[in-house]
Amino acid sequence: MSAAAAAGAPARYRVxxxxxxxxxxxxxxxxxxxxxxxxLGAIAEGDTHITGFLNGADCLSTARALGQLGxxxxxxxxxxxxxxxxxxxxxxxxxxxxxxxxxxxxxxxFTGLLAPQRFNSTLIGDESLMRRPMQRVVVPLAMMGxxxxxxxxxxxxxxxxxxxxxxxxxxxxxxxxxVKSAVLLAGLYAAGRTHLTEPAPSRDHTERMLAxxxxxxxHEGRSIALEGGQTLEGTSIAVPAxxxxxxxxxxxxxxAASPSLRLGNVGVNPTRTxxxxxxxxxxxxxxxxxxxPGGSPGGEPVADxxxxxxxxxxxxxxxAEVPLSIDEFPxxxxxxxxATGETLVRGALELRVKESDRLAAMAAGLEALGVENQxxxxxxxxxxxxxxxxxxIDSRGDHRIxxxxxxxxxxxxxxxxILDVANVATSFPGFVETARxxxxxxxxx
Ligand code: S3P
Numbered sequence: 001m002s003a004a005a006a007a008g009a010p011a012r013y014r015v016x017x018x019x020x021x022x023x024x025x026x027x028x029x030x031x032x033x034x035x036x037x038x039x040l041g042a043i044a045e046g047d048t049h050i051t052g053f054l055n056g057a058d059c060l061s062t063a064r065a066l067g068q069l070g071x072x073x074x075x076x077x078x079x080x081x082x083x084x085x086x087x088x089x090x091x092x093x094x095x096x097x098x099x100x101x102x103x104x105x106x107x108x109x110f111t112g113l114l115a116p117q118r119f120n121s122t123l124i125g126d127e128s129l130m131r132r133p134m135q136r137v138v139v140p141l142a143m144m145g146x147x148x149x150x151x152x153x154x155x156x157x158x159x160x161x162x163x164x165x166x167x168x169x170x171x172x173x174x175x176x177x178x179v180k181s182a183v184l185l186a187g188l189y190a191a192g193r194t195h196l197t198e199p200a201p202s203r204d205h206t207e208r209m210l211a212x213x214x215x216x217x218x219h220e221g222r223s224i225a226l227e228g229g230q231t232l233e234g235t236s237i238a239v240p241a242x243x244x245x246x247x248x249x250x251x252x253x254x255x256a257a258s259p260s261l262r263l264g265n266v267g268v269n270p271t272r273t274x275x276x277x278x279x280x281x282x283x284x285x286x287x288x289x290x291x292x293p294g295g296s297p298g299g300e301p302v303a304d305x306x307x308x309x310x311x312x313x314x315x316x317x318x319x320a321e322v323p324l325s326i327d328e329f330p331x332x333x334x335x336x337x338x339a340t341g342e343t344l345v346r347g348a349l350e351l352r353v354k355e356s357d358r359l360a361a362m363a364a365g366l367e368a369l370g371v372e373n374q375x376x377x378x379x380x381x382x383x384x385x386x387x388x389x390x391x392x393i394d395s396r397g398d399h400r401i402x403x404x405x406x407x408x409x410x411x412x413x414x415x416x417x418i419l420d421v422a423n424v425a426t427s428f429p430g431f432v433e434t435a436r437x438x439x440x441x442x443x444x445x
Contacts, residue, residue: 009422010432013402015409016441017390017416021253021309024262025434027246029054029079029239031427032177033267033300035062035105036209037237039113039185041083042071043091044213046234050081052265053239057426058103065110068094085234088189093119097156100125102355102399102426105178107155108137112182115146116189117161124156128355128397128423137182140170144186144194167192167228174350175199175323177271180224181206188215190228197223202323203271208299212237237298240267244327245428246305247275248403249438251331253307254284255338256410261438263305265291270301274324275332282312282339312339314384319347326350330404333362337371338411339384346379355423356398365393365405369412390414399423406435406442 034054039062041048053059055078063073063081070092072084091114100107100123107123111134114121124130135153142148144167147160167190172179175198184206187194207217207224213232218225246266253261268288276286285308290301312335322345325332329351336343351358363375366382370389374381388411395402395418402421409416421444424431435442 009425010444011420011422012445013406013418013421014443014445015406015416015418017409017412017414019256019410019439019441020258021249021256021261021410021439022258023438024264025249025437026264027241027249027434028056028428028430030242030267031056031058031244032105032203032205033209033239033298034059035103035109036205037239037298038062038066038073038081038083039109040209040213040232041085041234042066043088043113044085044232044234045087046085048083048085048234049236050083051079051238053079053081054242054427055079056429057101058106061099061101061103062106065098065100065106068096068098088231091117094121097122097124100129102126102129102423104129104132104355107134107157108178108182109185111137111148111157111159112141112185114159114161115141115148115186116163116165118163119161121159121161122156123159130155133353136174136176136179140168140179140183141186143168143170144190146186163189165190167194169195171197172199175202177202177206184210184224184226187226187228188230192228194226194228195223200320200323201271203269205269205300209237212297212299235297239298240300240302241265242427243267243272247328247331248407250275250279250286250305250307251335252407252410252438252440254279254309254312254335255407256439257307257309260306260308265302266305268301268303271324274321275328278315278317278321278325278332279312279335281315282335283310284312285310314339314341314343314382317345322348322350327400330358330362330400331407333366333380333382334404334408336382337366337369337385337388337408341384343382343384344379346376349378354398356396356401358398358401361396361398361401365401368393369408369416388412390416392417392419395420397423399427403428403431406440409440
């Protein structure tokens with residue numbers, strides 16, 4: 001059982017069919033940005049003050065691990081954190097393994113951060129994380145001189161700290177912000193200038209936040225360059241609401257807003273908002289009201305979103321669009337199931353190695369709700385249905401699968417029961433209350 005489940009989180013949801021989505025709400029802080037604010041704050045000189053922090057199980061795993069590494073972290077309020085930076089060389093080793101829980105981002109970024117330290121570390125996680133591929137970070141880090149052992153490319157990750165890494169030129173084989181970030185963190189400690197090239201843009205929160213901490217980064221076309229040995233200065237970071245959490249309500253509102261839904265203070269970094277483009281192409285009415293720049297320390301663009309219902313139609317998603325909405329596919333597939341016509345997604349192999357195999361989990365769940373679909377090696381084909389049936393869905397312990405099927409109930413003819421939902425607490429504490437406030441007939445059991 002995961003830590004979230006052990007903490008008494010609900011085991012399943014029952015969602016009544018139908019409903020009307022309306023009002024104004026703000027979803028919790030961004031998970032990716034919260035992890036990074038903790039880690040960069042830890043190795044900075046001086047204090048870092050974080051507001052809008054995601055007080056979810058994943059980010060708390062990162063905070064706990066940093067505590068084991070000798071970093072003092074205060075949390076005066078659930079969404080406010082003060083990190084007392086220890087400087088680049090101030091981390092100290094932990095006698096016990098660092099438990100990342102369900103957090104793939106934490107494990108991959110910590111691998112990069114810990115490789116150049118003067119002590120050894122072991123990284124472990126929950127059942128799901130222990131099955132996820134880590135070789136993708138080990139390969140470039142090993143090229144830098146890091147000494148890392150895995151078990152057949154999977155955790156536990158055993159890092160033998162080596163304070164003599166060398167900068168590399170590396171072309172990422174997959175667009176992955178986690179791999180990019182792990183190499184950048186190691187690159188901060190390496191001798192020379194690290195160059196990274198991505199096959200397609202992935203989220204750039206690490207680059208933006210490094211700049212906020214005073215680090216100089218070069219952007220050369222699609223490459224990023226970082227000189228090792230730079231000092232981070234503690235700063236203030238305002239974490240915007242997580243676009244990936246907002247996504248469930250964006251789709252819910254497209255399906256059933258009356259008259260409209262407003263989502264406040266949402267992070268709209270263009271490397272994250274691909275879902276807006278996909279839904280607009282399907283006919284969605286989504287308005288983005290940017291908040292004035294300067295209001296958000298940390299370098300992330302923020303906006304209020306206003307969504308009205310519309311009849312969606314199916315589309316074909318191009319492979320290059322996949323990284324820009326990588327975490328939104330579970331709920332995007334629900335939009336496709338409720339659209340007229342066919343939707344096709346290819347080039348999304350990465351979805352098979354997330355918290356669950358998201359292609360397989362979504363195909364099985366849609367099948368259970370009477371939606372015709374075909375699981376492809378690297379994607380999913382869906383024929384939109386007039387209405388969905390009710391049914392029982394196995395979320396496979398994946399937070400985003402669970403929340404996506406809660407949204408599906410808006411178009412169902414009978415209740416939907418969703419199993420194994422404890423891990424919703426990893427990214428979206430308060431999901432049940434927020435969903436009910438928006439108009440979903442959701443009950444936690
Ligand atoms: C994340 C990057 C993405 C994303 C994950 C968070 C990050 O993973 O799916 O939820 O914070 O860097 P990949 O780097 O594997 O694409």
